[in-house]
Amino acid sequence: MLAEALALSAALFTIGVVGVLIRRNAIIIFMCVELMLNAVNLSFVALSRYYGADGQVFVFFVMTVAAAEAAVGLAIIISIFRHRQSVNLQNINLLRG
Amino acid sequence: MTDPAYPLFYTFHFYLFGVIALASALAFVTRKSPVAAALWLVNVMFALAALYVMLDAHFIAAIQVLVYAGAIMVVFLFVIMLLNLGHPSEIADARGKWGKMAAGVLGLILLAEIAVVSGTRVRPEWVVPRGEMNRLLAEKGAIGVVADPLFTRYLLAFELTSILLLIAIVGAVALGRRSDHTTDPAEESAHAG
Numbered sequence: 021m022l023a024e025a026l027a028l029s030a031a032l033f034t035i036g037v038v039g040v041l042i043r044r045n046a047i048i049i050f051m052c053v054e055l056m057l058n059a060v061n062l063s064f065v066a067l068s069r070y071y072g073a074d075g076q077v078f079v080f081f082v083m084t085v086a087a088a089e090a091a092v093g094l095a096i097i098i099s100i101f102r103h104r105q106s107v108n109l110q111n112i113n114l115l116r117g
Numbered sequence: 118m119t120d121p122a123y124p125l126f127y128t129f130h131f132y133l134f135g136v137i138a139l140a141s142a143l144a145f146v147t148r149k150s151p152v153a154a155a156l157w158l159v160n161v162m163f164a165l166a167a168l169y170v171m172l173d174a175h176f177i178a179a180i181q182v183l184v185y186a187g188a189i190m191v192v193f194l195f196v197i198m199l200l201n202l203g204h205p206s207e208i209a210d211a212r213g214k215w216g217k218m219a220a221g222v223l224g225l226i227l228l229a230e231i232a233v234v235s236g237t238r239v240r241p242e243w244v245v246p247r248g249e250m251n252r253l254l255a256e257k258g259a260i261g262v263v264a265d266p267l268f269t270r271y272l273l274a275f276e277l278t279s280i281l282l283l284i285a286i287v288g289a290v291a292l293g294r295r296s297d298h299t300t301d302p303a304e305e306s307a308h309a310g
Contacts, residue, residue, distance in 0.1 A: 021123060021131055025172065027231060028135045032142050032161070034227040039146035041220035047151050047197060051158050054189065055142060058165055061181075065174045069250050073262045077271055079177050080263060083184050084278045088285030090189045094196045095292035101200050102295075 025066035032059035046097050046107040050090075057086050131171055138164035151197045155190060162186040173250040175259035 032055060039052035061079045068075025097107055104111050123131075138161050145157035162185045169178035253262050267275055 021128075021172070023235060024131065024135065025168065027235060028138065028168075030227070030231040030234075031139060034224050034231075035139075035142045035146055037227060038220045038224045041223060042217055043146070045151060045202075047193065047202065048146075048154055051154060051193060052146065054185075055145065055158060055161065058162060058185070061177075062165055062168065065169050065172050065177055068174065069172050073250070073253060073266060074270075076174050076177050076263050077266050079174070080180070080267065081271075081274060081278060083180060084282065087184060087189055088281055090192055091285045091289040092292065094192060095289040098196060098200065099292050107200065107202065 022066055022070060026063050029059045029063040029066065032056075032062065044109045046100070046109055046112070047094075049109070050093055050097070054086060054090070057082060127171065131168070134164045134167045134171070138168070151202050152194065155193050155197065159186050159190050162190070173254060175254070176263050179259075 036052045036056035036059060039055065040049050043049055043052070061082055064075040064079045064082070068079075100112060101107055106112070141157050141160040141164060145154050145161060148154040148157060162181060166178040166181040166186070169175075169181060250262075257265060
């Protein structure tokens with residue numbers, strides 16, 4: 021089942037990348053990043069079955085980093101919303117030249 | 118690609134949860150409402166947890182449900198609720214022609230990469246013998262498989278992770294705190310007290 025799991029993981033990662041590129045809502049883009057992290061976790065778990073349990077330990081670390089990232093990222097989104105009253109990336113163009 | 122080592126029951130459910138995960142992911146990126154998108158993403162995570170169980174990662178499946186579907190997605194839903202973003206009408210947020218073309222091209226490139234990589238073979242000397250994970254699970258239990266390397270070989274990384282979480286908590290509180298526009302130090306200290 022290794023090939024199927026890796027193919028599924030790659031397809032989910034692709035969906036996450038496409039989601040980041042076609043959406044403008046910052047929260048949805050953030051959730052697409054979480055989907056990509058999940059896709060990578062799936063390939064770690066699938067490979068850990070063949071190469072030993074270290075992959076599962078790595079998934080554990082990825083989940084911790086994802087939790088930290090979600091906390092900080094959502095706090096940034098909230099503070100942006102307070103300034104702009106929007107999470108649409110079209111309205112957040114301070115760095116546009 | 119049928120593997121004789123896996124019974125039909127296993128294969129059927131593997132594909133079933135795989136299709137659920139893929140369909141939910143597609144529904145997730147196409148929903149207009151952030152709440153609907155978040156709930157579809159929870160569905161993806163549950164399907165992935167089922168796949169983790171089938172891939173002999175029982176503890177990871179449990180914390181996938183508890184941490185990802187339970188904690189992280191609840192934080193997302195809280196923020197959607199807090200910012201009152203649940204109305205799909207105001208979010209016509211699909212990008213224009215160029216963004217969609219870029220997404221389509223990049224998606225096709227990544228899918229082509231899958232097709233190329235799926236033809237490669239893993240080296241046999243990298244592969245642990247079949248049933249190794251089952252032996253480990255029987256010997257150490259579902260948690261011991263992860264906990265044993267976590268607290269021995271990866272102890273430093275584990276401790277650094279706790280520092281990372283502390284930094285994230287402090288950072289989230291500092292960023293999310295409502296900044297008062299008063300510059301009066303007396304009122305500032307009254308707020309802090």
